[in-house]
Amino acid sequence: MQLKNKKAIVTGGAGGIGRATALAFAAEGASVAVVDLQAEAGEKVAAEIRAAGGEAVAITADVSNEADVKRVIDTVVAEFGSVNVVFNNAGIIKRKTATEIEVDEWDLVFGVNVRSIFLMCKHVVPVMTAAGGGAIVNTGSGWGLKGGGRALSYCASKGAVVNMTRALAIDHGPAGIRVNSVNPGDVNTGMLREEARQLAQSTDSFLAESADRPLQRMGEPEEVAAAVVWLASDAASYVTGSALVVDGGGIA
Ligand SMILES: NC(=O)c1ccc[n+]([C@@H]2O[C@H](COP(=O)([O-])OP(=O)(O)OC[C@H]3O[C@@H](n4cnc5c(N)ncnc54)[C@H](O)[C@@H]3O)[C@@H](O)[C@H]2O)c1
Numbered sequence: 253m254q255l256k257n258k259k260a261i262v263t264g265g266a267g268g269i270g271r272a273t274a275l276a277f278a279a280e281g282a283s284v285a286v287v288d289l290q291a292e293a294g295e296k297v298a299a300e301i302r303a304a305g306g307e308a309v310a311i312t313a314d315v316s317n318e319a320d321v322k323r324v325i326d327t328v329v330a331e332f333g334s335v336n337v338v339f340n341n342a343g344i345i346k347r348k349t350a351t352e353i354e355v356d357e358w359d360l361v362f363g364v365n366v367r368s369i370f371l372m373c374k375h376v377v378p379v380m381t382a383a384g385g386g387a388i389v390n391t392g393s394g395w396g397l398k399g400g401g402r403a404l405s406y407c408a409s410k411g412a413v414v415n416m417t418r419a420l421a422i423d424h425g426p427a428g429i430r431v432n433s434v435n436p437g438d439v440n441t442g443m444l445r446e447e448a449r450q451l452a453q454s455t456d457s458f459l460a461e462s463a464d465r466p467l468q469r470m471g472e473p474e475e476v477a478a479a480v481v482w483l484a485s486d487a488a489s490y491v492t493g494s495a496l497v498v499d500g501g502g503i504a
Contacts, residue, residue, distance in 0.1 A: 253281040253358070255277055256334040257281065258281070259333065259335050260337035260375040261284075261288055261339065262277065263340055263372070264391075265284075265286035265297055266290040266294040267290070268436045268471045271286075274286050277339075278307075278308060279306070283307040283331075283332045286301075287310075287315065287324050288313075289305070310325070315340075315368035316364050324372075334382075335376055337389075338386070338388045339388075339391070340388065342391070343365050345443060346360075346406065346450070347406075347450040348450075349402050353404060353405055366416070369416060372388075373431075376388075377424055381429065384428055385428025385429055386428070386430075387485075389433070390392055390432070392435040394435055394502055396414040396435055397435060397497065397503060402451070413433055415494065417431050417433040421493030425492055430483075431492055432488070432491060432492060432495070432496060435496060435497045435498065437471070437498070437503060438465070438471060438474065438502065440471065440472050441473055444458065465498035465500045465502040469500065470500070471499065476498050479498045
């Protein structure tokens with residue numbers, strides 16, 4: 253029970269890495285708010301946690317919208333009493349170059365991947381500070397640490413996630429708040445299938461290419477979730493401002 257009595261928010265919790273982490277947080281004893289744009293799928297994850305004996309609420313919200321983010325935090329404080337852990341994980345990708353991507357698509361990617369983390373931290377840091385500290389984990393990407401093809405806005409946004417994580421760690425460390433990024437590479441979620449679709453590539457060939465890394469396979473969401481549980485837990489009590497890579501050696 254690495255997160256016993258912790259109150260946690262997981263964004264993008266309806267699917268993929270977020271869902272696996274919401275379930276892992278709950279299995280480690282945390283109360284979990286599953287936050288996502290997808291209402292039905294988010295409620296399903298919360299119901300799954302409750303059916304296993306845990307405590308969970310689903311909150312439908314757009315994490316790039318400030319009023320929604322404030323409502324999420326207010327709801328969690330009303331339901332659970334406080335917030336100790338936040339996993340800022342909601343994210344989207346556009347597989348386009350500078351000449352292909354439209355300005356509104358660029359803004360959308362930055363809204364969901366970057367602005368969301370700023371908004372969450374802006375409003376949750378005071379709550380965490382009042383609670384005596386906490387842990388924030390932001391989902392970056394291997395493509396926040398190196399470049400990738402036909403994904404300009406995504407690479408730029410994930411680079412921002414990695415470095416804003418460091419800046420947040422510096423600003424809020426004195427309040428006892430640790431901030432780290434987890435940086436996955438090719439994990440078996442809907443996002444990989446969406447990339448194949450955007451690139452007009454067959455899903456099979458795209459997934460086969462994802463296995464081209466030292467461990468010879470793509471990752472599973474539960475393998476990222478295990479790293480997030482550790483970063484969020486007291487076992488990582490001296491870890492802040494770090495960028496943990498979970499990618500089967502893909503960018504080694
Ligand atoms: N799958 C990979 O290979 C991979 C690799 C590196 C990084 N990541 C990152 O991991 C995170 C999770 O992605 P995933 O692979 O689980 O994909 P996913 O598409 O399965 O999950 C993303 C979730 O975010 C939600 N979401 C999207 N926009 C939102 C918004 N505005 N407000 C609230 N929720 C919103 C979606 O509804 C979805 O449930 C993302 O930040 C992604 O960039 C994924």
